[in-house]
Amino acid sequence: MADIRFPGNADLRRLIRFSSENGLIWLDESRMVLMHAAALAELRKELVESVGAEQARRILTRMGFASGLRDAELAKKVRAGFSEQDAFVVGPQLHMLEGSVQVEAVKLDMDVASGRFHGEFIWEHSWEAEVHLQEHGQAHHPVCWMQIGYASGYTTGFMGRFILFKEVECAAMGTNHCRIVGRPVEEWPDADDYTPYYEADSIVSQLLELREQVETLRSSLNCPRKVTSLIGASAGFRHAFDLIEKAADTNVTVMLLGETGVGKERFARALHEMSPRNAAPFVAVNCAALPHDLIESELFGVERGAYTGAHASRAGKFERADGGTLFLDEIGELPLPAQAKLLRVVQEGELERLGDERVRKINVRLVAATNVDLMTAVQEGRFRRDLFYRLNVYPVTIPPLRDRIADIPPLVEAMLDRYCTLHGKRIAGVTERAMQALKRHDWPGNVRELENIIERGVILSPNNGAIEAEHLFIGGEVSGRTHESPDSAGLLETEGGRPAEDLCQRILESGIDLESFEGQLLECALQKANGNLSAAARALGMTRPQLDYRLKKSARPKQ
Structure with missing residues (x-):
């Protein structure tokens, strides 16, 4: 048996963090769940009894495959710069840390560039073999479905090609341990017997797909006009959307309320898209962005010679939106003279351009928006009371994002x-x-x-x-929270929210001098990198020549 040693797993243990503050467990950036093996055994049993052994095997194999793919991405990140073998065995080491099985390497011949792979591993304490023996007694075929899926998924993700693992021995069949062998799928003469377990076209997948189609059809019947510009699933969003949808077929003036940045203009556009006016223009105006002396000409238009610089007649926003929808954002910023003209447009459906006596009829759906309390502005004399009541016929409040986590x-x-x-x-x-x-x-x-x-x-x-x-x-x-990670004995060590400061404090309390500490740090980095100077230098954040210099300096006899 080849003596293939796994490097230390301290770097992987540090990726596992237990956050007691919020009940979360992390493996680097991925959330994990600590479950009873008995619960997984019950799930496995229910699957076998409900959909049959073949479909249960397919489901569990695909679950393991997906987990392995994720860990393969993590391996490339954690041990970048290490040898291919040391980077690859992150998978078996994580498989052990995650509590699935104890892994011993028998053979590992691999080359990512050429795609060559031949691996053989022994599994001890397989949870799947143990629960099968407890539930059903001795098996007649290998039963470590989720774990074999993990091995295939991890290796496939790492190698960039489909590597198929087979369980050639299984403890559930009476052997002392499980043994798995992995090769590229085309090198297995009986690959067609195993690849269906990795494919998605199972009966269960088809049932789920049919259910999704039914749900989609039901949604399309309940909401025949799909609005792609609005996205949301929370109760607050759905309530606001329902109000918009009910108003779409009418000509009612809509007042959109909400904090800055909640998407009031997108709701206004959605209202326009769902209305019979959707073939006509949608015109948006930010009242706060217009200079006060130009607001009236921008909104209502201007005739040539109305004021210095008015060299040509020009239609305003209302005329440009004729037949469609005009969205007035930050309407509370309108000056009082413009408010008086706006009131006439809302009441009578007609306007006069600046410098013109001719009355022009318009047909515009008005949508106003504000993030301030207009009633307070009315009481302070900054907003006309009659205009407020004209605009506030159909208020729709869009909740802030912090209340719409979904x-x-x-x-x-x-x-x-x-x-x-x-x-x-x-x-x-x-x-x-x-x-x-x-x-x-x-x-x-x-x-x-x-x-x-x-x-x-x-x-x-x-x-x-x-x-x-x-x-x-x-x-x-993200940072600054207390969490716990397992040490080499499997016990939890608490790490505070300020690791650099805590580390410095511990070093000072240890009484070690700076020169000795530097030497120990360099030696630790070399051990972790298995003597690879370049990898050790990268871990320490320095160049290889800098590391060479420091190693020679630390080895120099003291005077």
């Missing part, structure tokens, strides 16, 4: 598609830890702030990688 994942998905296209990048998505940070954030800037953060994440994250928590720049939302 809307964050679909919003993020849509924003990723948009910004990946804009910046020409391929992003795998947002890690679970990053998504948790997004959900914890208070979002004072609402959806607009989320857009900025996701765009920044797309720019900072590596191509074909995922947006991690560190790419989001949400201050203390």
Whole structure:
């Protein structure tokens, strides 16, 4: 038997963090769940009894395959710069840390560049073999379905080609341990007997697909006009959307209320798209962005010679929106003279251009929006009371993003598609830890702030990688929390929110001098990198010549 030693797993143990504050367990950026093996055994039993052994095997194999693929991405990240073998065995080491099985390497011949792979491993204490023996007694065929799926998924993800593992011995069949062998799928003469377990076209998948189709059909019947510009699933979003939908077929003036950045203009556009006016123009005006002396001409139009600089007659926003919808954002910023003219347009459906005596009839659906309390403005004399009541016929409040946490994942998905296209990048998505940070954030800037953060994440994250928590720049939302990680004995060690400061404090309390500490640190980095100077230098954040110099300096006899 070949003596293939696994490197130390301290780097992997540090990736496992137990956060007692919020009940979360993390493996780097992925959320984990600690479950009873008995619960998994019950799930396995229910699957076998409900859909049959073949379908249960397919489901569990695919579950393991998906888990292995995720760990393969983690391995490339954690041990970048290490040898291929030391980087690859992250998978078996994680499989052990995750409590599935004890792994011993028998043979490992691999080369990622050429795609060559031949691996053989022994499994001890397989949870799947143990629960099968407890539930059903000795088996007539291998039963470690989820674990064999993990091995195949991990190796496939690491090698970049489909590597199929087979369980050639299984403890549930009476042997002392399980033994697995992995090779490229085309090297197995009986591969066709095993590949169906990795394919999605199972009966269960078809049933799930049919159910999704029924749900989609039901949704289309309940909401025949799909509005792609609005995204949300929360109760607050659905309530606001329902109000908009009910108003769409009418000509009622709609007042959109909500904080800055909640998406009032998008709701106004959705109202227009769902209305019979959708073939006519939608015109948006930010009243706060217009100079006060130009507001009237911008809204109502101007005739040539009405004032110095008016060299030509020009239609205003109302005329341009004739037959369609006019959206007036920040309407509370309108000066009182403009408010008086606006009241006439709302009441009579007619206007006069600045410098003109001719009355022009218009047919416009008005949607107003504000993030201030207009009633307070009325009481302070800054907003006309009669105009307020004319505009406030049908108020719709759009809740802030912090009250719509369920809307964050679909919003993020849509924003990723948009910004990946804009910046020409391929992003795998947002890690679970990053998504948790997004959900914890208070979002004072609402959806607009989320857009900025996701765009920044797309720019900072590596191509074909995922947006991690560190790419989001949400201050203390990610770091600075106390968590616990397992030590080499499996016991939990508490790590505070300020690790650098705590480490310095412990070093000072130990009484070790700086020169001795530096020597021990260099030696530790070399051991972790298995003597690879370049990898050790990268871990220490220095160049190889700098490391060479420090090693020679620490080895120099003291005077």
